[in-house]
Amino acid sequence: MKKIFILTGEPSGDKLASEVVGKLIILNPNIQYLSVGGNQLKELGIKSIYDLKDITFFGFTSVLMNLIKIKKKIDFTVNKIIEFNPDILFSVDSPDFTFRVIEKVKKLNKNIKTIHFVAPQVWIWRKYRLKKIKNFLDHVLILFKFEKKYFDEENINCTFVGHPLLDNFTSNNLNPLKAIDIKKNIISIFPGSRLSEIKKLLPICFDFIRLMNGKYSDITYFIHTSVDFDSLIKKEVLQSNILNIEVISDPVIKNKILSKSFFAVVKSGTITLEVSNLKIPFITIYRLNFINFFLVKLFLKIKFVNIINIINNKEIVPELLQNECNPEEIFRTVNYFIKHPELSKEQIKNCQKTLNEIRSESSSSTDVANILINHLII
Numbered sequence: 001m002k003k004i005f006i007l008t009g010e011p012s013g014d015k016l017a018s019e020v021v022g023k024l025i026i027l028n029p030n031i032q033y034l035s036v037g038g039n040q041l042k043e044l045g046i047k048s049i050y051d052l053k054d055i056t057f058f059g060f061t062s063v064l065m066n067l068i069k070i071k072k073k074i075d076f077t078v079n080k081i082i083e084f085n086p087d088i089l090f091s092v093d094s095p096d097f098t099f100r101v102i103e104k105v106k107k108l109n110k111n112i113k114t115i116h117f118v119a120p121q122v123w124i125w126r127k128y129r130l131k132k133i134k135n136f137l138d139h140v141l142i143l144f145k146f147e148k149k150y151f152d153e154e155n156i157n158c159t160f161v162g163h164p165l166l167d168n169f170t171s172n173n174l175n176p177l178k179a180i181d182i183k184k185n186i187i188s189i190f191p192g193s194r195l196s197e198i199k200k201l202l203p204i205c206f207d208f209i210r211l212m213n214g215k216y217s218d219i220t221y222f223i224h225t226s227v228d229f230d231s232l233i234k235k236e237v238l239q240s241n242i243l244n245i246e247v248i249s250d251p252v253i254k255n256k257i258l259s260k261s262f263f264a265v266v267k268s269g270t271i272t273l274e275v276s277n278l279k280i281p282f283i284t285i286y287r288l289n290f291i292n293f294f295l296v297k298l299f300l301k302i303k304f305v306n307i308i309n310i311i312n313n314k315e316i317v318p319e320l321l322q323n324e325c326n327p328e329e330i331f332r333t334v335n336y337f338i339k340h341p342e343l344s345k346e347q348i349k350n351c352q353k354t355l356n357e358i359r360s361e362s363s364s365s366t367d368v369a370n371i372l373i374n375h376l377i378i
Helices: 010-029 059-065 067-084 095-108 129-133 145-153 195-213 227-240 251-259 269-278 292-297 307-312 326-339 341-358 364-377
Strands: 002-007 031-036 090-091 113-117 137-141 159-161 184-192 219-224 245-248 263-267 282-286 319-321
Touching: 002 067, 002 282, 002 364, 010 031, 010 059, 010 113, 010 184, 031 067, 031 113, 059 219, 067 095, 090 095, 090 195, 090 364, 095 113, 095 137, 113 326, 129 145, 137 145, 137 364, 145 159, 184 251, 184 269, 195 219, 195 263, 195 326, 219 251, 227 245, 251 263, 263 269, 263 326, 269 282, 269 307, 269 341, 307 341, 326 341
Parallel strands: 002 031, 002 090, 090 113, 113 137, 137 159, 184 219, 184 263, 219 245, 263 282, 282 319
Antiparallel strands: none
């Protein structure tokens, strides 16, 4: 029986991996899996060698403070992969973790084919990495067409597959919302997928909601999170004494809630594509501590953090970063969008135009699954 080890480093990677493996299981049920994964791979019946939360670090300073722990996890992961002896090591995103594992695995067993999904964003910074990763990656699957030129320049095998979050689907295909009332005026809030992000952004979002409640009495705020942080955020909501907040972690219901939202406040990251795909107007928020922000600004080669803005090289979606990521500025911006609905229409139009330019012609998760199968039988 052929074997695949799935290597992720955070919840967004777990989600992308599950999209691919869900299709892969249908296309070829005779594959054995093991992983470093989260709840979504677990729902597919795929065991993880440890809890994904054990390696979900954020920012330069967090990594520095956990270097010994990270080193032990990398070595443990490498040993488990070698012991499993997969035909393919399929890694998804989180290059600061996954690449360190893959490089060691490849040195120990060159016969394991290494396929990485979600190319490192060398067009943002650290282009020099390409010369190194060509030594341990056999194939890179890229999300955006414009990325291909960077890998072609270094003769690294790569395939444009598009983004699974842009796979064609409609909210009508989703399950009913059970007991949740979807007739409400909804604003969706995404405070991040890492504990450090949630701790930093959640209090800001609470204060933003308090300001909104002073002006609007008919809006319900849904905080989108993962199962891992569901209880934590519900506890924080209870302590906030804000009555019109609900917390949701079920993936199906989250998509339905998002599709029924009239606006969203979104932490910068992959989720911005999902929000754009559902034609929901939104703003991007992000905040780092001073040291991390200084280091990012030192090496960053782009002006924006939202991928829609990066592609267009202009601000299509408002970005409230660092000092601008505060309750008053978020309130002012959201309120301005509510008062000027033409802004939402214009943003949706520009986002859809951008997504159509980067969308794969077929289902990207199926494309990736087919590529993996082809590598298994070669």
